[in-house]
Amino acid sequence: MPSFPTIDDIPADSCVLVRLDLNSPIEAGEPQDNRRFERHAVTVGELADAGHRVVCLAHQGRPGRDDFTSLSGHAKILADHVDRDVAFVPDTHGEAATEAIDALAPGEVLLVENTRMCDDELPEASPETKADTEYVRTLAAHVDAYVNDAYSAAHRKHASLVGFPLALPAYAGRVMEAEYEANTAIGRKSFDGPVTMVIGGTKATDVIGVMDALEGTVDRFLLGGVAGELFLRAAGHPVGYDLDGMDLFDDQWETTHETVERVLDERGDSIHLASDLAYEGADGDRAEVRVEAIDEKTDAYLDVGSETVADYEPRITDADAVFVKGALGVFEDERFADGTVGVLEAIAEADCFSVVGGGDTSRAIGMYGLDEDDFSHVSIAGGAYIRALTGEPLPAVELLQTDD
Structure with missing residues (x-):
């Protein structure tokens, strides 16, 4: 099985370039603390404690978007989690950045400016092309090793992800190790009992592709969210389409309905759909309706109903493994x-291997007082998690792997 050289293998007293994923919600111009800082702080802290000089790379947003900002605020949040100073330089690879790197002492940490403020970073290209950019060549000349800890961005062919492994000795950070191990388990591990997958969220195209790819691996799918409504539509119920002001269902139905109908026809026994749905009642409170009683869609359905949860729970508690991709409702609103x-509570209480994937879904764990330790792994990856589940390659991961 492919494996990684890890940060344990880095020669002593190295200057190490570490790619993190600190992409965060921006509110009033400031980055918000989240699970990513906490996770990546483990890698950064271990490297600094080992006496390495640590240079951190990360991105925030994309050019032209409101969340495309400097990383100065990210340095402060990271410092709180690492429990040591994290210096910041507002430069990606110019003289200010290289001088700051050369001035580092053992155990010191530096964060350089948003990688996406460098013209060489974003256009997707081959690793060989990215390794030959001025950005990679310049920074590589001032460090001894490269660590990729940004599993959640590993599906991208950006310079900071695929260029440096060809220019420097490359290693996996702790987040990279943990995410890879958990997110590929569905294809690598053998489970004695049933494998259950919870499917939800708003990006039905992604999760329907996962369902199609995991034929023969997953014994039962429990559906909710947009994907759940689209499957209900395919089953003949008058849901799964847009009302006025919506833009969630119709376009996705157009691109996925043939796959949805085929999967439902071929594997209907393994697919469990909501028996009731929740919506906002006239008084503003949560209201529920049985799917069989819906003659016409007049309300936006914002969650699966209580009967559905009761139906799904035993299919979780008797499973040997449970994988989650996407929320079953608009959990940000406590009513739904x-x-x-x-x-999530059923999974936490079950005696099973469990992976909760996707940043939005994993956020519900903290919001509603669940204990992250009750799950085998809580992933901070989105697109990379989808690719891992479907067996698609992750370019930045492949460049770290060796064959034992």
Whole structure:
């Protein structure tokens, strides 16, 4: 099986370039603390404690978007989690950046400016092309090793992800190790009992592709969210389409309905759909309706109902493994969190291997007081998690792997 050289293998007293994923919500111009800082702080802290000089790379947003900002605020949050100073230089690879790197003492940490403020970073290209950019060549000349800890961005062919492994000895950080191990488990591990997958969220195209790819691997799928409504539509119920002001269902139905109908026809026994749905009642409170009683869609359905949660729970508790991709409802609104939280609580209490994937879904764990330790792994990856589940390659991961 492919494996990684890890940060344990880095020669002593090295200057190490570490790619993190600190991409965060931006509110009033400031980055918000989240699970990514906490996770990556483990890698950064271990490297600094070992006496390495640590140079951190990360991105925030994309050019032209509101969340495309400097990383100065990220340095402060990272410092709190690492429990040591994290210096910041507002330069990606110019003289200010290289001088700051050369001035580092053992155990010191530096964060350089947003990688996406460098013209060489974003256009997707081959690793060989990225390794030959001025950005990679310049920084590589001032460090001894490269560590990729940004599993959640590993599906991208950007310079900071695929260029440096060809220019420097390359290693996996702790987040990279943990995410790879958990997110590829569905294809690598053998489970004695049933494998259950909870499917939800708003990006039905992604999760329907996962369902199609995991034929023969997953014994039962429990559906909610947009994907759940689209499957209900394919089953003949008058849901799964847009009302006025919506833009969630119709376009996705157009691109996925043939796959949805085929998967439902071929593997209907393994697919479990909501028996009831929740919506906002006339008084503003949560209301529920049985799917069989819906003659016409007049309300936006924002969660699966209580009967559905009760139906899904035993299919979780008797499973040997449970994988989650996407929330079953709009859990950010407490009125419509019952489906997502009910399923997560059932997983937390079950004696099974469990992976909760996707940043939005994993956020519900903290919001509703669940203990992250009750799950085998809580992933901070989105697109990379989808690719891992479907067996698609992750370019930045492949460049770190060796064959034992």
